[in-house]
Amino acid sequence: MAEHAMKKYFLKNGQEVSVTDFQAEYQALQPSCYEVIRVIDGKPLFLDAHYRRFVGTVESIGQQVPCSKQELAADISRLAALNDVQNYNVKLIYNDFEHGGTVYLFFTHTAYPTEEMYREGVRTNLLRMERKNPHAKIINQTLREAADTLMEEKDLFEAILVNEEDQITEGSKSNIFFLKSNSTGGEVWTSPADGVLLGVTRQHILAICREAGLTIREETISVSDLPDFQAAFISGTSPKVLPIHWIGDQELDVNDPLLRRIMALYDEAILADLR
Missing domain, CATH: 3.20.10.10 (D-amino Acid Aminotransferase, subunit A, domain 2)
Structure with missing residues (x-):
């Protein structure tokens, strides 16, 4: 999976990892729950609605929600600061439930309309x-x-x-x-x-x-x-x-x-x- 944007870091279970290790660290497993959130001036847009939908997706397949809204907001802010990026899309992926679950958070390739x-x-x-x-x-x-x-x-x-x-x-x-x-x-x-x-x-x-x-x-x-x-x-x-x-x-x-x-x-x- 090569969809991460070429920034400096992504987060895996809250830990900072260099994007150069993305291919080695990321597992493209099924099912994978995901959410894409737009960041504008360093702030996640419509976070309440995105988090509610993420919770609904995770619960619909019988899994436990891995983070609170506040924890997700903090991780997005940390990711933006680590990469010095204020306007881009962040992708949240949650999978590998058989082994306790893995959460990935990274800047995904973003193409906004002209x-x-x-x-x-x-x-x-x-x-x-x-x-x-x-x-x-x-x-x-x-x-x-x-x-x-x-x-x-x-x-x-x-x-x-x-x-x-x-x-x-x-x-x-x-x-x-x-x-x-x-x-x-x-x-x-x-x-x-x-x-x-x-x-x-x-x-x-x-x-x-x-x-x-x-x-x-x-x-x-x-x-x-x-x-x-x-x-x-x-x-x-x-x-x-x-x-x-x-x-x-x-x-x-x-x-x-x-x-x-x-x-x-x-x-x-x-x-x-x-x-």
């Missing part, structure tokens, strides 16, 4: 695969490899997963929202919670949309329904709220007023959390 992508949107396409246990952040190497292959072949930012019922669920590493215009200002559509990873960014988007009085529909979206939507966006730790310009051959409006409003509301939520 300003051009936020302005002009990104290209995506459909991939007929799904997560079997979407609520748990368990590493799924088969899905990851299939998505990466499609994205490389077609020069995509993301692959959008489609289940056996021909319904859109989520992105391979993101959640997906669709926007529909109407006389009252528009509706925000996304797949029901029971069939997707409950992304932290997704949760905050739903919350800010409700606070803004927007209409939210958590309903199944068939591939055949795509032409009914005027705009769409990806949500996630790294992309935040990222407009989709293309889904396959279907073009979407990256300047849709509702889309741009949600982007602004989410940026405001980030600033509020970091205060």
